[in-house]
Amino acid sequence: MSIQPIKWEDGCLKLIDQTKLPSKLEIIECRDYHSVADAIKTMKVRGAPAIGASAAFGMAIGAGEIKAKDRQKWFEELEKIAETLKQTRPTAVNLFWAINRMMETARSHKNLTTEEIVEALKKEAEKIAKEDIESNLAIGRFGNALVPQKARILTHCNAGALATVGYGTALGVIRAAHEAGKDIEVFADETRPFLQGARLTAWELLQDNIPVTLITDNMAGYVMSKGMVDLVIVGADRIAANGDTANKIGTYTLAVLAKENNIPFYIAAPVSTIDMSITTGDEIPIEERAHDEVTHIRDTVIAPEGVRVFNPAFDVTPHNLITAIITDKGVVRKPYEQTLKNLV
Amino acid sequence: MSIQPIKWEDGCLKLIDQTKLPSKLEIIECRDYHSVADAIKTMKVRGAPAIGASAAFGMAIGAGEIKAKDRQKWFEELEKIAETLKQTRPTAVNLFWAINRMMETARSHKNLTTEEIVEALKKEAEKIAKEDIESNLAIGRFGNALVPQKARILTHCNAGALATVGYGTALGVIRAAHEAGKDIEVFADETRPFLQGARLTAWELLQDNIPVTLITDNMAGYVMSKGMVDLVIVGADRIAANGDTANKIGTYTLAVLAKENNIPFYIAAPVSTIDMSITTGDEIPIEERAHDEVTHIRDTVIAPEGVRVFNPAFDVTPHNLITAIITDKGVVRKPYEQTLKNLV
Numbered sequence: 200m201s202i203q204p205i206k207w208e209d210g211c212l213k214l215i216d217q218t219k220l221p222s223k224l225e226i227i228e229c230r231d232y233h234s235v236a237d238a239i240k241t242m243k244v245r246g247a248p249a250i251g252a253s254a255a256f257g258m259a260i261g262a263g264e265i266k267a268k269d270r271q272k273w274f275e276e277l278e279k280i281a282e283t284l285k286q287t288r289p290t291a292v293n294l295f296w297a298i299n300r301m302m303e304t305a306r307s308h309k310n311l312t313t314e315e316i317v318e319a320l321k322k323e324a325e326k327i328a329k330e331d332i333e334s335n336l337a338i339g340r341f342g343n344a345l346v347p348q349k350a351r352i353l354t355h356c357n358a359g360a361l362a363t364v365g366y367g368t369a370l371g372v373i374r375a376a377h378e379a380g381k382d383i384e385v386f387a388d389e390t391r392p393f394l395q396g397a398r399l400t401a402w403e404l405l406q407d408n409i410p411v412t413l414i415t416d417n418m419a420g421y422v423m424s425k426g427m428v429d430l431v432i433v434g435a436d437r438i439a440a441n442g443d444t445a446n447k448i449g450t451y452t453l454a455v456l457a458k459e460n461n462i463p464f465y466i467a468a469p470v471s472t473i474d475m476s477i478t479t480g481d482e483i484p485i486e487e488r489a490h491d492e493v494t495h496i497r498d499t500v501i502a503p504e505g506v507r508v509f510n511p512a513f514d515v516t517p518h519n520l521i522t523a524i525i526t527d528k529g530v531v532r533k534p535y536e537q538t539l540k541n542l543v
Numbered sequence: 544m545s546i547q548p549i550k551w552e553d554g555c556l557k558l559i560d561q562t563k564l565p566s567k568l569e570i571i572e573c574r575d576y577h578s579v580a581d582a583i584k585t586m587k588v589r590g591a592p593a594i595g596a597s598a599a600f601g602m603a604i605g606a607g608e609i610k611a612k613d614r615q616k617w618f619e620e621l622e623k624i625a626e627t628l629k630q631t632r633p634t635a636v637n638l639f640w641a642i643n644r645m646m647e648t649a650r651s652h653k654n655l656t657t658e659e660i661v662e663a664l665k666k667e668a669e670k671i672a673k674e675d676i677e678s679n680l681a682i683g684r685f686g687n688a689l690v691p692q693k694a695r696i697l698t699h700c701n702a703g704a705l706a707t708v709g710y711g712t713a714l715g716v717i718r719a720a721h722e723a724g725k726d727i728e729v730f731a732d733e734t735r736p737f738l739q740g741a742r743l744t745a746w747e748l749l750q751d752n753i754p755v756t757l758i759t760d761n762m763a764g765y766v767m768s769k770g771m772v773d774l775v776i777v778g779a780d781r782i783a784a785n786g787d788t789a790n791k792i793g794t795y796t797l798a799v800l801a802k803e804n805n806i807p808f809y810i811a812a813p814v815s816t817i818d819m820s821i822t823t824g825d826e827i828p829i830e831e832r833a834h835d836e837v838t839h840i841r842d843t844v845i846a847p848e849g850v851r852v853f854n855p856a857f858d859v860t861p862h863n864l865i866t867a868i869i870t871d872k873g874v875v876r877k878p879y880e881q882t883l884k885n886l887v
Contacts, residue, residue, distance in 0.1 A: 221847040386853075389837070391735060391759035394845050397838075402847040412851040415735035415837060416761040417793025421858040424795060449761025451768060455803045456796060493733070493757060494741070496840045501733070502741040503565035503749050507756040509730075514765040 202360040202403060204244065205252055207325060210263065212256040216243045217361055217395075221402040232261030232280050239287040239294070242393065246362020247436045247472055248331050251293030254284045255324035258301035262317045273313050277305055289484040290445055290513045291436035292474045297327055328364045334469040334527035335366040342372030342432070342467055342525040349382040350429045353419060356390045356447035357399035358434025358467065368434045368467040370403065372525060377409050385411040386428060388419055390447060392492040392510065416449050423460040431457045432525075435468035442518030442535025443480025444468075448511055454520035463522040470526050470543050480515035488512050546704040546747060548588065549596055551669060554607065556600040560587045561705055561739075565746040576605030576624050583631040583638075586737065590706020591780045591816055592675050595637030598628045599668035602645035606661045617657050621649055633828040634789055634857045635780035636818045641671055672708045678813040678871035679710040686716030686776070686811055686869040693726040694773045697763060700734045700791035701743035702778025702811065712778045712811040714747065716869060721753050729755040730772060732763055734791060736836040736854065760793050767804040775801045776869075779812035786862030786879025787824025788812075792855055798864035807866040814870050814887050824859035832856050 206213040212229040218241065219225045227243060229235045235257030238244050244253045261280035267273045281298050288294060304323040308316045346352070352373055356362075359370030366374060377383045385404055390396035397413055404411040414422065422428055431453050437445040444450075444466050457464040477483065490508035494501060502508075523532045524539070531538035550557040556573040562585065563569045571587060573579045579601030582588050588597045605624035611617045625642050632638060648667040652660045690696070696717055700706075703714030710718060721727045729748055734740035741757055748755040758766065766772050775797050781789040788794075788810050801808040821827065834852035838845060846852075867876045868883070875882035 222844060388761075389735065389845070391733070391761060397846040401850045405847050405850060410851070412853050413837060413846055414853050415792070416759070417732075417735060417796055418853065418855060418858075420796035420799060421792060421855055422853070424858070448759070448765060452761055452764035452796060452800060455764060456799055459799045459802075493759060496845065497843045499841045499843050500566060501738050501840065502757055503746040506741075506745045506749060507754070509756050509758050509762065509766070511762060511765055514762075514768070 201406060203365055204249060204361045205328060205364050207256055207328065210260065212253065212260065214238055214244045214253065215361065217245060217399060218243055220398050229260065231264055232257045232284065235260060236283050236287050245395070246357060247291035247293040247434065248363040248368065248469060249361070250288060250291055251297035251471065252328045252331055252364050254294050255297040255301050255327045257284050258298060259317065259320040259324045262305065262320045265313070274305070277302070288486060290486045293471050296471045300327065331364040331469065332366055335363050335368055335371040337527040338368050338467050338469065338525055339366065339371040339375030341530050342465070343375040343379055345465065345523065345525070345530065346372065346376040346381060347429060350376065351384045351386065351427055353386040353388070353422065353428045353431045353453070354400060355388045355396060355433045355449055355453055357395040357403070359400055359403045361399050361403055362434060368469065369432045370400065372432055372467050373409065374407065377407070383409060385409060386422055387411050387413050388416045388449065389413060390449060391416055395447070419453055420456045423456050423462055428462055430463045430465060432465040432467055435466050435472045436513055437483050438466070438468060438473045438524065438539070439477045439480045439483060440475045440536060440539060441479050442521060442524065442533070442539060444516045444521060445480060445483045445485070445513045446516065448514050451514040451516045454516040458520055464520060465523055465525055466521055467525040470528055473539055473543055475540070475543055480517065483515055485514070486512040545750060547709055548593055548705045549672060549708050551600055551672065554604065556597065556604065558582055558588045558597065559705065561589060561743060562587055564742050573604065575608055576601045576628065579604060580627050580631050589739070590701060591635035591637040591778065592707040592712065592813060593705070594632060594635055595641035595815065596672045596675055596708050598638050599641040599645050599671045601628050602642060603661065603664040603668045606649065606664045609657070618649070621646070632830060634830045637815050640815045644671065675708040675813065676710055679707050679712055679715040681871040682712055682811050682813065682869055683710065683715040683719030685874050686809070687719040687723055689809065689867065689869070689874065690716065690720040690725060691773060694720065695728045695730065695771055697730040697732070697766065697772045697775045697797070698744060699732045699740060699777045699793055699797055701739040701747065703744055703747045705743050705747055706778060712813070713776045714744065716776055716811050717753065718751065721751070727753060729753060730766055731755050731757050732760045732793065733757060734793065735760055739791070763797055764800045767800050767806055772806055774807045774809060776809040776811055779810050779816045780857055781827050782810070782812060782817045782868065782883070783821045783824045783827060784819045784880060784883060785823050786865060786868065786883060788860045788865060789824060789827045789829070789857045790860065792858050795858040795860045798860045802864055808864060809867055809869055810865055811869040814872055817883055817887055819884070819887055824861065827859055829858070830856040
């Protein structure tokens with residue numbers, strides 16, 4: 200468990216600044232909830248499980264910042280903090296799941312002193328973080344069973360240690376297969392515009408000596424058509440009750456290409472990613488991000504001034520294109536409406 | 544005909560340096576064939592028809608450089624120049640087509656003085672350039688008939704004026720539809736790793752006031768799945784006798800996505816792009832380019848040091864995924880084995 204993107208020490212949330220990787224390994228220290236919210240919004244911390252856990256710590260930090268003495272007022276302030284943290288990013292459901300769980304924890308301790316509630320919230324955030332790593336290890340175990348002895352695996356974005364509290368979801372399965380002594384090679388899509396694949400996944404796999412080849416997103420079809428890929432595995436930001444899955448922009452394309460080339464297409468995610476409150480992927484809000492993510496790479500301008508840009512950060516893969524969903528509670532297959540219900 | 548990437552003035556080939564766009568509009572002057580070969584290899588000039596025409600001028604310039612007095616020796620030197628120019632890039636067949644045509648021109652004048660042969664070669668190169676623009680206008684006319692009155696068109700890479708001697712192939716169709724008063728909007732894929740879409744297509748369309756929205760390559764699937772695209776149109780680097788088409792990496796993916804979403808997928812290219820000497824796309828050599836195209840954007844490093852990279856510059860779209868091929872001699876459809884044969 201070498202890479203730890205999220206650390207909690209003496210009431211301070213320490214995050215690897217993922218916008219600086221792979222050039223620099225910088226740690227930012229969040230001592231107030233506003234800096235946690237900012238870190239999520241600016242993608243210094245990203246990945247559905249990682250933003251969930253970070254927001255949980257943000258709730259604990261924020262609770263400690265509340266000055267109100269009146270109990271009702273105190274809870275109103277906590278609600279506002281929850282709201283601020285919820286408004287950082289709209290798509291990944293783990294964010295809302297973690298914040299709601301923290302609010303419930305606070306409410307269930309409402310008869311204690313506010314100091315005691317803050318302590319309970321810190322413990323709950325630590326529990327969420329610890330559970331996340333355990334979840335990922337379980338995803339790795341379940342997923343490993345689906346990976347052949349020799350496998351060339353294509354992945355997208357970063358669903359690795361850096362996207363979680365540790366070990367990773369999609370990369371957790373890859374790690375588990377590698378640790379099991381299987382002959383694993385990975386193709387990492389660079390994942391424009393934010394380049395999580397080039398900057399984070401390639402870096403993470405190199406750290407662990409797992410063979411990785413970097414390609415641009417538009418090369419995935421070529422390597423699949425050439426028989427160079429045995430399976431595709433990616434993470435998820437939100438899974439609807441019918442199995443439709445929101446994940447980093449480009450995921451849908453990979454699923455269509457996998458179908459065309461008869462390659463299994465797997466989603467790896469903890470059950471906290473499943474949102475049973477929505478029926479289909481059409482209801483998942485898709486975040487649109489700033490245009491300069493597309494027109495600039497760091498300080499380099501790559502497009503003409505004044506060009507119109509569309510920058511959706513996620514897309515939705517219809518359930519019928521998904522071979523199986525690997526969760527911490529087991530692997531589920533179609534019909535997802537039924538199998539997901541049995542799971543949660 | 545505002546954008547002229549290739550100009551021939553007083554025995555000098557003047558090229559827009561396309562690696563500098565859109566930040567700078569710089570002209571490079573090639574006065575010897577080595578600088579023409581270098582401009583093609585380093586993609587200062589790129590696009591199948593543009594490299595064909597540039598190589599033709601390179602042949603004319605090179606012929607004028609030959610010092611040999613002996614006629615047989617003179618032709619041997621010209622063969623060497625042809626070989627050097629042919630070795631710049633392997634995939635686009637227009638390069639070989641243009642160079643072979645220039646060699647045939649030289650041979651058909653073998654009884655003239657070498658000075659007269661050089662003059663004949665200059666004239667032939669000018670003819671190739673002139674014909675290219677006429678071809679593109681014809682492609683535009685034929686293609687326009689396929690474009691609805693209101694159309695949102697997705698394109699990839701740059702098959703525009705900059706990829707030709709003028710007007711463009713895929714963008715020629717878009718220009719013709721726009722000039723015909725149709726309501727045209729374009730989605731331009733940025734086209735990693737060389738960013739021809741972001742740097743060139745977006746720039747070119749902005750110059751002509753054709754509405755264009757820039758997206759990253761992995762967003763094409765999303766916009767198609769959301770019903771935001773009426774047709775896809777791209778250029779070609781080589782078309783096999785059965786219709787299989789090599790074009791910029793990522794084209795195959797678009798064709799698969801278009802099929803999944805029931806969107807017409809068109810290739811626009813002059814007949815000089817058709818290579819009847821090969822049966823299927825499997826025989827088309829696919830250029831692999833330098834790794835730093837993927838790991839760097841200008842001077843910015845975007846991947847960890849030492850990561851393995853795969854950088855194929857083209858892919859092959861199987862003929863069954865192509866709705867129609869728009870050429871300067873008309874539009875052809877399946878069965879391409881038959882219809883292409885009738886065309887050339």
